[in-house]
Amino acid sequence: xxxxxxxxxxxxxxxxxxxxxxxxxxxxxxxxxxxxxxxxxxxxxxxxxxxxxxxxxxxxxxxxxxxxxxxxxxxxxxxxxxxxxxxxxxxxxxxxxxxxxxxxxxxxxxxxxxxxxxxxxxxxxxxxxxxxxxxxxxxxxxxxxxxxxxxxxxxxxxxxxxxxxxxxxxxxxxxxxxxxxxxxxxxxxxxxxxxxxxxxxxxxxxxxxxxxxxxxxxxxxxxxxxxxxxxx
Numbered sequence: 001x002x003x004x005x006x007x008x009x010x011x012x013x014x015x016x017x018x019x020x021x022x023x024x025x026x027x028x029x030x031x032x033x034x035x036x037x038x039x040x041x042x043x044x045x046x047x048x049x050x051x052x053x054x055x056x057x058x059x060x061x062x063x064x065x066x067x068x069x070x071x072x073x074x075x076x077x078x079x080x081x082x083x084x085x086x087x088x089x090x091x092x093x094x095x096x097x098x099x100x101x102x103x104x105x106x107x108x109x110x111x112x113x114x115x116x117x118x119x120x121x122x123x124x125x126x127x128x129x130x131x132x133x134x135x136x137x138x139x140x141x142x143x144x145x146x147x148x149x150x151x152x153x154x155x156x157x158x159x160x161x162x163x164x165x166x167x168x169x170x171x172x173x174x175x176x177x178x179x180x181x182x183x184x185x186x187x188x189x190x191x192x193x194x195x196x197x198x199x200x201x202x203x204x205x206x207x208x209x210x211x212x213x214x215x216x217x218x219x220x221x222x223x224x225x226x227x228x229x230x231x232x
Contacts, residue, residue, distance in 0.1 A: 006200055007199075023049070069113060071120070076102055100148065118160075119209065120149075122149045123165070123166055126229045129143070149219070164218060164221070169196075169225020169228045171199060191227065
């Protein structure tokens with residue numbers, strides 16, 4: 001299970017009605033089915049979040065279906081290019097549009113509609129803290145997300161809305177396994193806690209940041225990497 005799906009399923013298990021959004025309606029429907037089959041509530045939305053109009057539509061459709069938005073999780077990202085010399089201008093633009101601009105557009109649209117006490121969680125990556133992916137556009141986009149989250153926190157504070165970023169390390173997800181297949185050395189990283197993380201580890205951190213237990217936390221980064229980025 002990927003991070004986004006795990007977050008959605010856990011949020012529903014905690015009582016949230018979840019708007020499952022994906023560029024693929026089929027993928028969103030699969031996530032929603034996991035939720036409803038377990039007795040939870042979910043709706044399906046499809047959008048290309050590199051398009052500002054789609055970001056605005058996602059927010060408006062969620063409000064129309066659910067009556068409001070109490071929590072927003074922006075979990076979207078792609079890779080592209082290899083090293084500086086092997087990354088074209090089009091690849092740079094595609095990665096930054098997907099990994100950074102879409103988060104900004106979604107947060108901007110949601111801030112106008114979310115009520116006091118709501119929370120936003122962006123999903124980053126330790127690739128934004130240490131250059132290990134060999135994809136400079138990806139690394140740069142993830143580093144910039146931390147700055148974006150702080151800006152969203154500053155704007156949101158005027159309305160009592162929090163924003164934080166969860167920063168996963170090496171996580172055993174389908175995309176993580178694809179990355180390891182292309183770069184086998186990834187699997188040999190000396191993680192202090194002795195294992196790769198799971199999508200459940202990431203979901204636990206996100207749900208905490210969305211919850212009332214984190215009501216006095218905003219503008220912060222919660223790194224979920226088994227100590228990799230600070231102890232190695």
